Amino acid sequence: MRIARQQRPPRTGPAPQDWSTGAQPLTRRLQRLTERLRAFDRRRPLVWDLHLTGVFVFAALVDAAGGWRNVAFNDEVPSWLVLVMSLGFSVPLLWRRGHPLAVLLVMLPFSLANAASGAHLQASFLQMIAVLNIALRLPLRTLVWSLCTVLVPLAVGATAYPVGSWDQQFVPMLYSFALVALLGLAVRSRQEYTASLVERARQLEVERDQQAQLAAAAERTRIAREMHDIIGHNLSVITGLADGGAYAAASSPQRAAQALEAIGTTSRQALTELRRLLDVLREDGDAPPAAELAPQPALTDLERLVDGVRGAGLPVDLTVEGDPGRLPAGRQLTVYRVVQEALTNSLKHGGPKATATVAVRYGADAVTVTVTDTGAGGDATRTGTGRGLAGMRERTAMYDGTLEAGPLRRPPGGWRVRLHLPKEPDQ
Template sequence: MDTVQEEQPGEPLTQYVQRVIARVRAFDRRHPILWDLHLTAFWLTAAVIDYAGDGWRNVTRNPATPEWLVLTLNLGFAVPLLWRRTHPRTILLATTPLALTNAWTGATLQAALLQLLVIHHIALRRPLRTLLWAIPLCLTPVIVTATRHPRGSADDDIVPQLLSLLLAAVLGIALRTRRDYTAALEDRARRLETERDQQARLATAAERARIAREMHDIIGHNLSVITGLADGGRYAAAKSPARAGQALDAIATTSRQALTELRRLLDVLRDEDPPPPEPTRTPQPTLTDLDHLIEGVRRAGLPVHTVTHGAPPALPPGRQLTVYRVIQEALTNTLKHAGPNATADITLSYDEKGAVTVTVTDTGRGGTPSDAGSGRGLPGMRERTALYGGTLEAGPRPHPDRGWRVRLHLPEDVPQ
């Protein structure tokens, strides 16, 4: 069975032309002098041929013009084109005397039309106000020719030359507008790309900070609980082996939980795409997990007393996580810094509008926890609180009470 292959369409002619033009422009930007030399040599050769072949006599209005003057004028109009891009105003001023001589003597050489290239580059590369004097300056020799050596009406001598000057200027302005527009688009694209990269870096930094905060809250708390259980188990080993065994079991359970959470967080930091979530993965804690948290702290040897005012409202998961993490960090600091025989009190107050107030106090040694200024504990709590427009106060309890107090207040959640 014969197979029919679909004919692939060829490259559009416009794309091919644009690619060729882009290559020519790129070469011109790298080697501008080569293009200037070639263009100048072309017009110089044309001027010499016009002189040597007496072609100028076909258009001149004064056949008696000396040949040496014809050669001088041809060379004077062609050679300065080498600097037309870098010094167009200077070239125009330098060739104006030649143009006036050409008009006054009636030679009317075609090489004078090379001034149109200079007008074009003035419109392309210099302020547009320069055209206000450049075009009248170029038009002056035309008026002189029409006055001294008329050939028909003044309109026939002046209007075509004026239209040529305006066309050269309009082409320069159009190319300049297109170039400026393209440069603006390229600059905007570069800025957007830079902003996109900056936003990506900021998002990455924020995500890593969030992960670091989670690691501090989870791993730090579990290690503090393990330390408390280990200390209690060491003292219980001599008097109550059964309680020591319970402490070891609690240490093993807490360690496994910490290891599971550590693996979950480290998976996020991998360069490759993370694996799909497992059904058994532990979700973010909520207010219903506070009892489990407090029980673990109690097993670690810290007596904790809780008081609740009001019924817990249906808070969004993020606000519940903030309350949980603040209580967790406060109890962790108590385990670390309060010393032996310390106790902790937790007061939770809910109102009908959804505001939450949490106060955690302990009866420890007081003073500032070691990570309050330079670590991630209290700064992490303040960052979480700020996300929901809340306030966090942390510091020693007022005299004569001893210990530390952390107070969190989250206002009602107002829909945006």
């Protein structure tokens, strides 16, 4: 018996994604370096913020040491005011990622003082870093308020120090603002797109795991159904043979010996089928070749199945009409298992004087099987809590067939199982 099995490797956690496949060596190195910096930033964000803010503070103080006079509208601004404004533009950047709009608003008084005094500090362009973080993290409408926050000091400066035309003072800042905002939006869209791809990959992984679990559950159900059919039928045959042998032991020792021999043959056959079935559950995946190549029961095995039931003491009449043609192995197995389970129930519940008939008819578009017995077993004994009838219905439903099972009217009484299994269109 060959039953497919799906093996899954053990999972120890999500593996890191490698996005550098096919990239040049230099590109891969840069990507690895960037990923390390990002990982360090995720673990210790304050360290990175302190270092970056320190760089900005140092650059602002260098400009405040005297370089600001080269571009200032008024080079007589007090040094202490220049120092305060330089620190006001650079120190708030420590909180640029968590509160970018608040940082820009904190810079607004220093920007107004810078414009009104005519110092024209280069540190005022650090406002663009806050604008970049706003474009990265906040709703897009926040950029409108950010633009107003940047343009108000420009209007104050243009009014206090009307050097050149207004467009010469406004246009460069507008270009800078637009460029930084577009850069932030581009990075943001890329991050969101990458995050959506990662989420999609995670969802696909979850769906794959769910499909694997469903496949494993279906496989366990199929194996349980096969084991029920194999064990139930063979144990019923062995029980019938043992009862008959015990009855014949006193009057006919030869009949008793034949019964014991049949019990041994049936037991060996059951063990062989169980070994074949359980081999698919081996963890190492090294099932013996015999288990891999052994065929499943087919329609040609019905005669042997009926002979075994006859040997167990239940008279069975088998009739076959029509030509089975090229019936697929799965449908043949379904017919075989339904007949097997029906005869097993007849052995269990039919009583000592029961007889059974099996009629198999191969039509042009369907296979019809009717198993009838004359046993005395009624509804209570045939439709208990076991898996027999449920297993037959599950097998039938797999191929869009119908199964009817129930008692016959008295007299004469008995039980009938009728299977209607449609063929595939091309058969």
